[in-house]
Amino acid sequence: MAQHDVKKQMAELREQIEKHNYAYYVLDQPSISDAEYDELMRKLMELEEQYPQYKTPDSPSQRVGGAPLEAFKKVTHRVPMLSLSNAFNEGDLRDFDRRVRQEVGDVRYVCELKIDGLAVSLRYEDGYFVQGATRGDGTTGEDITENLKTIRSLPLRLQKQVTVEVRGEAYMPRKSFEKLNEQRKMNGEELFANPRNAAAGSLRQLDPKIVAARQLDVFIYSVVNSEEIGLVSHSESLRYLDELGFKTNPTWQVCETIDAVLAYIEKWHERRTSLPYDIDGIVIKVDAFAQQKQLGATAKSPRWAIAYKFPAEEVVTQLVDIELSV
Numbered sequence: 368m369a370q371h372d373v374k375k376q377m378a379e380l381r382e383q384i385e386k387h388n389y390a391y392y393v394l395d396q397p398s399i400s401d402a403e404y405d406e407l408m409r410k411l412m413e414l415e416e417q418y419p420q421y422k423t424p425d426s427p428s429q430r431v432g433g434a435p436l437e438a439f440k441k442v443t444h445r446v447p448m449l450s451l452s453n454a455f456n457e458g459d460l461r462d463f464d465r466r467v468r469q470e471v472g473d474v475r476y477v478c479e480l481k482i483d484g485l486a487v488s489l490r491y492e493d494g495y496f497v498q499g500a501t502r503g504d505g506t507t508g509e510d511i512t513e514n515l516k517t518i519r520s521l522p523l524r525l526q527k528q529v530t531v532e533v534r535g536e537a538y539m540p541r542k543s544f545e546k547l548n549e550q551r552k553m554n555g556e557e558l559f560a561n562p563r564n565a566a567a568g569s570l571r572q573l574d575p576k577i578v579a580a581r582q583l584d585v586f587i588y589s590v591v592n593s594e595e596i597g598l599v600s601h602s603e604s605l606r607y608l609d610e611l612g613f614k615t616n617p618t619w620q621v622c623e624t625i626d627a628v629l630a631y632i633e634k635w636h637e638r639r640t641s642l643p644y645d646i647d648g649i650v651i652k653v654d655a656f657a658q659q660k661q662l663g664a665t666a667k668s669p670r671w672a673i674a675y676k677f678p679a680e681e682v683v684t685q686l687v688d689i690e691l692s693v
């Protein structure tokens with residue numbers, strides 16, 4: 368087959384595979400059978416073997432490429448990864464709302480689930496995934512690019528050729544956590560206490576092949592250089608993330624009043640056990656970037672956002688679980 372046609376055929380295979388990846392891992396709507404998917408992957412990898420000059424960094428074959436690392440490189444975040452201050456009850460939330468309104472007047476909030484995973488920062492250049500890092504101390508994190516590439520819902524190439532830095536939460540779905548602990552129990556290995564620890568432990572693995580087997584996932588929740596891109600609000604940046612092909616959490620909601628925020632919290636506190644992943648609270652953010660700027664940030668956390676933490680589960684139920692499981 369002529370060289371030109373091979374290059375074209377490989378580009379088409381990459382396109383098709385990533386389209387099916389998106390449908391399966393981002394939209395949760397499989398578009399072909401596993402057998403057909405595997406056949407496309409086999410064909411692409413065969414052609415990449417024969418014509419390595421046509422292999423590209425965004426090829427799905429590169430997701431589990433890397434050899435085990437000796438150690439993780441350090442990464443300095445150009446924009447610090449801040450943490451959220453906490454609210455534990457309705458009074459804390461009303462105090463937050465009162466302070467915000469005193470400073471910026473009428474305000475709209477965006478409420479989001481607080482996924483119980485670990486914060487990651489992802490950099491893309493001209494639409495290509497170039498680097499991923501942990502939060503670390505907020506200024507310096509660890510380069511876990513190779514490990515993040517194994518997360519199927521993380522796009523290796525965006526739908527637009529933009530240079531963007533995004534933040535999100537890597538996590539382990541509860542089903543994957545239960546399966547992993549069953550395997551570890553069979554192998555007489557120490558069990559992970561919860562999905563958050565399992566996700567953190569998995570992303571700290573130096574061998575990407577082990578990470579790939581852990582079935583991690585990620586929700587993206589903010590664009591760091593949003594104003595540079597011309598976005599004016601947090602809700603607009605969430606829609607922009609969807610357009611780029613990221614997996615965002617679809618439960619976010621604009622709330623015009625703190626009572627609407629409290630209703631959202633009540634709703635998701637009740638529904639949390641029906642979610643396929645753990646959440647440890649709700650994040651409330653001022654929507655308009657102009658108002659976020661007015662409120663600013665302390666060295667540690669933004670003054671325009673707060674995390675409402677769900678009360679810890681009654682210990683009694685957990686003890687019963689442990690007694691039953693031994």
Ligand SMILES: CC(C)(CNC(=O)c1ccc(Oc2ccccc2)cc1)c1ccc2c(N)nc(N)nc2n1
Nearest residue numbers: 446447448449450451479480481482588650664672
């Ligand atoms: C709001 C922010 C703290 C991210 N934002 C930032 O990290 C951040 C960082 C510098 C910013 O601006 C600065 C730029 C330069 C210097 C100082 C601040 C603004 C936001 C955050 C943290 C954790 C979250 C979580 N677990 N779940 C959801 N759903 N959202 C979350 N959002």
